[in-house]
Amino acid sequence: MTRELSIVALIISAACTPSTEPPPTVEVELGQCRERSTTAFDDVSIRLLHIPMRDGVRIAVDLVLPDPLPEGDKLPAILTMTRYWRSFEGDGASAVQRFFATRGYAVITGDSRGTGASFGIWPYHRAPDETKDFGEIVDWIVEQPWSSGVVGGFGTSYTANTADWLAQNNHPAVKAIIPRFPDFDPYADLYFPGGIFHVAFGKGWGEAVKEMDLNVPRGDPPRGVKPVGDGSLLEMTIDARRNVPGVFEGLSQVTFRDDRPEVWGVSMLDWSIHTHLEDLERAGTPMFTWGGWFDAGTAQGVLHRFTTLANPQKAILGPWSHGGGYHASPYQPPDFATTPSREEQLFESLCYFDHYLKGRDNGTPEKELIYYTLGEEAWKTTDVWPPPGFDKRRYYFSENESLASEPPSSTSGSDHYTVDFEVTTGTSNRWFTQRGGADVVYDDRKDVDTRLLTYTSAPLEKDMEITGTPVVRLFVSSTTEDSAFFVYLEDVDPSGRVLYVTEGHLRALHRAISDEDPPYTMLGPHHSYMSKDAAPMVPGEVAEIAIGLHPTSVLLRKGHRIRIAIAGADKDTFTRVPESGTPSWTIERHSAQPSHVELPIRERP
Structure with a gap:
């Protein structure tokens, strides 16, 4: 995708906005601080x-x-x-x-x-x-x-x-x-998302x-x-x-966070910055962190840092590939310019250094998060996360591969799926961009979804913004002790085109929800990924699998439909789980075991 200079971006203030009113729009000049060097x-x-x-x-x-x-x-x-x-x-x-x-x-x-x-x-x-x-x-x-x-x-x-x-x-x-675009938690954000290599x-x-x-x-x-x-x-x-x-x-x-490979003599905990947050916080060093909605788990890491550390913090989450060189919004054509441009990104950094290294009073805030809403294609700003004005809404898996807004009343109902180990998100996905910052392109997922288990809502009656961390809860049994669950949030437009929004993962072995204090502020279910919490499935028994998807901000338009697609593999990116055998799953969707997705939403008038 091409790059060009765009001096002024629209920033929508999300702070302290009531849920019934759209936020006001103000102009912010990116990289145009006062007294810039x-x-x-x-x-x-x-x-x-x-x-x-x-x-x-x-x-x-x-x-x-x-x-x-x-x-x-x-x-x-x-x-x-x-x-x-x-x-x-x-x-x-x-x-x-x-x-x-x-x-x-x-x-x-x-x-x-x-x-x-x-x-x-x-x-x-x-x-x-x-x-x-x-x-x-x-x-x-x-x-x-x-x-x-x-x-x-x-x-x-x-x-x-x-x-x-x-x-x-x-x-x-x-x-x-x-x-x-750092690796705040390299185990969960990059190398083993959801515990899958x-x-x-x-x-x-x-x-x-x-x-x-x-x-x-x-x-x-x-x-x-x-x-x-x-x-x-x-x-x-x-x-x-x-x-x-x-x-x-x-x-x-490595399988668990605390595994200590012989060739290292240490675990991934030892070389993860999130393990040393007390040192970072004690220093009080101001930090300006960047991440991309389509760059592995960097956005998740930015938000974990922003919500955990008391240091002065500025953060920006854009529609980017790794490094910010490509605009990856699925709602824009492939030649859409990255924003802010490479030059503007440098000027944003210059303003920050001018303030803290040269002592210039240039309007740099002590705490600010700037983020981009896909679909709306607009920048917004907040000083808290999640932004105010969003409610959690559940959509329940229902019959005929549908998502229902009401919980199921039936005492029975389930769907069966046999894992297809040949399905893939390709080699231009959010995970491959980590090697060199290549563009992120997800093609129309309509065809691949025919090989996945999908649940799709009725057309939306209003525009709906989803900003935060979606969570999927599956009540599922399997024919094997271990599986890898891949869950995709998608936008189905009126023509039937299916757009990728975000995804989440969980290896069944790591399904236990930890009741210990997490190492940082959790935005979704807390899986420790520690060896002591290993929980293999019992074949044939229903287990609850809670999967936090990677955070996003997206505006789904009236007439579009929400889709949850579930797979057991992404062959070009992740290791096969289990190494041998083919799991068959039964996903329950009845009143006692209501599999569902919970979305942080705000409807537009």
């Missing part, structure tokens, strides 16, 4: 160097400064740490580095320990040494003659995670972070970063990582990594 320098300089750590390991960084920098000028710094190579061989300063440096920032981009041109070993995400390095790099920054003593963390995807880990160090010089990403990403760590050339034309100096040290760093197990080897040994 302007281009004050014509050029930049770049310096490549190794920074020694406490144990002698040397971390490769690129230092980009405004050029010429007057003697005595002091600059705030923006630090980005990556495991995807800080730059390719032959590259100069990147467009992002130039953007910030020409506006009066020092920009430091580094290869995380054990990656790129840095020395050391990268055994798994957020190893303790990797996180400690970030604090020592900040120590180095504040000692430089050009430093104002103030640092911000910035990044997208993995570098968003390192921005979080930077703040976790509680370094007094770190005044703000901007994590764009996202094998397409785990395998593909794991193999790709292993090749990068061995400096296998990539791109067109193929190039390796940019060395520090003449490159004589680079081969030494690569030799030390050759026998390090790839991340996929560890992921393949």
Whole structure:
């Protein structure tokens, strides 16, 4: 999809809006804050160097400064740490580095320990040494003659995670972070949503970063990582990594959150930022977090962070693929421009850093969530989540594959489904975009729905907005002890076209609802995914399966119909559950066991 500059967006205020009245519309200029830093320098300089750590390991960084920098000028710094190579061989300063440096920032981009041109070993995400390095790099920054003593963390995807880990160090010089599309809960938001292994990403990403760590050339034309100096040290760093197990080897040994693969020696809890929220909150570091409705579970992570942490927070949830490069709303044509544009996204970040790193009073709020409503194609803003004015409404599974607004009165009723392991959402879905930020495109799902178990409502009598976390509760029996449940919320238009809205998952093994305090504010059912809570199904016995779908905001128009579609596989994306055998399910839909979906809705007049 194409990209273009769009300076003004419509923001609809959702805060304190009564449910019977539509929210008022106001204009907000995205990236147009007061006293925004302007281009004050014509050029930049770049310096490549190794920074020694406490144990002698040397971390490769690129230092980009405004050029010429007057003697005595002091600059705030923006630090980005990556495991995807800080730059390719032959590259100069990147467009992002130039953007910030020409506006009066020092920009430091580094290869995380054990990656790129840095020395050391990268055994798994957020190893303790990797996180400690970030604090020592900040120590180095504040000692430089050009430093104002103030640092911000910035990044997208993995570098968003390192921005979080930077703040976790509680370094007094770190005044703000901007994590764009991070993995707040990597188990539930990315690798094992619903406890089901996202094998397409785990395998593909794991193999790709292993090749990068061995400096296998990539791109067109193929190039390796940019060395520090003449490159004589680079081969030494690569030799030390050759026998390090790839991340996929560890992921393949995980079923539960607390599993500790031998190749790691730790569990995913140890390298999840949500496990370290006390550190983040103690620091009080302001954070501006980005996520996309169509980017794996990043939107869910943004909302969990926003509703849990007391830190000053700005957040934005758009209709995006991973990284915000593509507009993925199913209600727009494939060539619809992403909004805000890449340039506007940078200006939004600049405004945030200007406020917290340069001390400018530019109108940056202490707490704000900007979100996009699909179908309406409008931006809205709130300071609480869920936004006020929404009611929970249940639609019950009923006979003839229908969704009924009234609970069933019959004492019997059920539907049968045999899992089809060949069904798929394709390879342009919300999960595949995590590898490189590709576009997200769901084709008309009318044909694939014939292979799923579906329940469809009558045409809506009014426009209906759904904003929040839909929850599906199934009363179901199976012929096997384990299954994977995939549930899709869809919009069926008057022509019969079926549009994807969102989805949820749950592996039956993880179906237990935990009564322990959750690690963060839960927006749906609390499944711990811990080994102690494993609950295999008893074949032939009815179990309650509660599935929280990924949050969304969508306007369904009058005359459209709501559909819930249920599958037992998504073959191109997720691992097969169970590994062998074909489950047959019976879903109950009667007065004693009323399977249903609960939607957070607001009807429009």
